[in-house]
Amino acid sequence: MCKPPSHVLDLGPWLLWRRKLRPGKGEGFVQGGPQRSGSGCPFPSVPAVLGVLSSSCRAELLCPPALPSGRCQATRMLLADQGQTWKEDVVTLDTWMKGDLKATCLYGQLPKFTDGAFTLYQSNAILRYLGRKHGLYGKDDQERALLDMANDGVEDLRNKYLVLIYQNYDEGKDKYVKDLPAQLKPFETLLKQNQGGKAFIVGDQISFVDYNLLDLLLIHQTLAPGCLDTFPLLSAYVARLSSRPNLKAFLASPQHTGLPINGNGKQ
Incomplete structure (x- = not known):
């Protein structure tokens, strides 16, 4: 059964997500495009369509085509994998x-x-909030500190990636790809230190950082296919997380496959 939407988010420069739930009826609305059901949960995409997924959950999806996924994907992955539904309002560039x-x-x-009445900005603050709310933020203070450290590492690499994409793609891509192994090695090390790489980035339960790191690794596999070939633990990690039923359904949905990664078309 599809759970009522628990969140609405603004993800990426032109997206607004909001929570909207009809009290007592368990009906929530998702704007974003044709619905795709994975474990009964809709994934917004393009273009407009209204679909009834079950007697207790209706998804209304509306989204202009070709919006970049940007910073949206890690939060979408988290919500989808945790069986949540959400309402996604699109803000066009002209409106913005x-x-x-x-x-x-x-x-x-x-x-x-x-x-509800709670509003939050900043993509990592949103991820951390959802991590706390859904039990995805470690089991003790040490795990939470390690997760913060790992997420800072993810953001360091993501920022370098964004500089490449938006400022130096044509001249800098070759050097970026050449230097990429040194940037990926710390994540391989973290995995090795945690149960020999057979679990998650920290601890024995998935965390908000795993979704953020998975998104980062997937976009780098697009930028540089084979970049994980010399990192067996990271390669297995991506395959393992991507095979989780709800996450697998999301990654196969138009909300993941149908959107460009970046706003300038470079990836």
């Missing part, structure tokens, strides 16, 4: 450039997340 919406955002940027 008018400035009215931007003026209402705390830092003048998206993502924006709403859970």
